[in-house]
Amino acid sequence: MSQTLRPWRYARRLITAALTITVMAGTAGWTVAHEEQPVTGPPPGTDAWLADHSLPGPGRELPDPATASPVAIARFFGRLTDVQQRALAIRHPQVVGNLDGAPLALRYEANARALRAERNKERAADPHSPLAARYSALLAPGRQILAFDPRGRGQVAEVYGDLAAARRTAVIVPGSDIDLAAFDRSHDPYGTPAGMATSLRAAMAEEAPGTRTAVVAWVGYTTPVGLGTDAATSRLAKAGAPRLDRFLAGLSVTTAATADAPPTVFCHSYGSVVCGLAASAMDRTRVSDLVALGSPGMRANSADGLHTGARVWAARDSTDWIRRVTGYDFMGLGHGEDPTDPSFGARVVSADRAHGHTGYFAPGTDSLRNFARIALGDFGAVRCAHDDGPTDCRHGLV
Incomplete structure (x- = not known):
């Protein structure tokens, strides 16, 4: 990064942090009253x-x-x-x-x-x-509920496909406002864990018709509600990260015998904060690839800072509002560097034709096609967001 760009980045971070603190201060009563346990x-x-x-x-x-x-x-x-x-x-x-x-x-x-x-x-x-x-x-009939906890707003994990026989698997970790009631809501379907998982599995089948696949929609942690301090801090993510770690450890025990590779984990929005905090336990025996999409940050300043053996990917479409709140961590607010920034070091893939914060798994988008190919291990077919040498998303793949 050039010396002329660096001061602007720092200034932008300070401006964003100041605006966030102002908003939080102005809504302190609301956020305290609705703080999730x-x-x-x-x-x-x-x-x-x-x-x-x-x-x-x-x-x-x-x-x-x-x-x-x-x-x-x-x-x-x-x-x-x-x-x-x-x-x-x-x-x-x-x-x-x-x-x-x-x-x-x-x-x-x-x-x-x-x-x-x-x-x-x-x-x-x-x-x-x-x-x-x-x-x-x-x-x-036909639904396969892998986890269910009625406490709080309710938690659930559902399997799409034959997980016991799958050669390629993926796990969806959603972000804010997702719970038992919103798990498979009818409106904004591709912003729900059920809709994401269903769409991803269909795309994987289209890319590799003969491959046995399964996708797990995992809502195993308490997500933030709305745009309050819960969403701006890592408190709930710190509580959710050990639960994700244990869930993935369980999958490695029950699916390793049939899988060609460990699961690919897709982390949307605040879910990428959870994934970032759990990443250090994600070696190549547990997770093959880690994909952050629509991410506010992963509590790390670089892919190397995640200390994971998994390959790290990132995607963000140009219309996603999350771009306005990434890239800072100030007084406990914010989640660190933008994973799609070249300096972060993730493999950034195209999200063309995706729209907004919840459109990444919509059919016909570059992001969905790329996600399916990453989950299948077809890295050579992934379309990158940049194709200019060191920022090429396939650069250094092992």
Whole structure:
């Protein structure tokens, strides 16, 4: 970067930071009143799970969801019969459904049980409960719910495709305003985790018709609501990063045998802050590629500063408003360097024909086509945002 551009960049950062602080100060009452409390810790029902001593024989205590690794969880279930596994899922659906490392089909079954129980509870309190309707929608035939937690605004993860048999997989990590109610809303579909995942899998099938693929839409953390201090700080991302790390560790245990490569993780908006904080644990055995799109920053000043073994990509369309709030970290506000800036060192891909902050997965966009090719490992077909030597998005690929 030239010496003439550097002062302007710093000035822009200071101006943006000052404007953000002014906005936050002017809405302090609103943001404090609506501050989100992150859901953390083990799943609901853990106390009853730990108190269950029904398995016969010594040393058959149930693993602690708070401390047992996904590898240990997988090893534990591997020692059980199918009957014993199902019995645990029946007695403790909320725990089994959220145990990273547990068999995938067992988690689907457990989460269906947990959803039915929550739906019945809601209906008993209010026959016309909107929440009961949301639970019913998630219970529709063919849906594969990999995680479900009714606490707070609700968290959910859904699988599209046969995850157990997929050769190529991807994980979507969404940003602000996403929760159980917004997971698959009908308006702005490509701004929802369900819409993103469905569109990405369709694009992967178009690019490689014979390849078995699966996409996971993961809403496993408490997202910010609106444009308050939660969105401008990393508090919720710090609470969500360990949950993402554990989820990806669980996938590496349950899918590695059939996959050609570890998953590609797509991090949208505030989700890229979560990914940035979790990135240091993302070695090549857990995540192959990390893609930040519509990102306000990743809590790092460079791709190297993420300390990840994954390849780092970035995309932003020219109409995305997020460009106005990237590139600074001042008094705890902001999330660091813009990942699409050449100085960051990510491989920047074209997002032509994408529109706004939630249009990256819309059919017909360069961004969706590029994302599908990255997830498939077809790097030579990726269209770069720049094709001029060191800023070429394929430069240095290994």
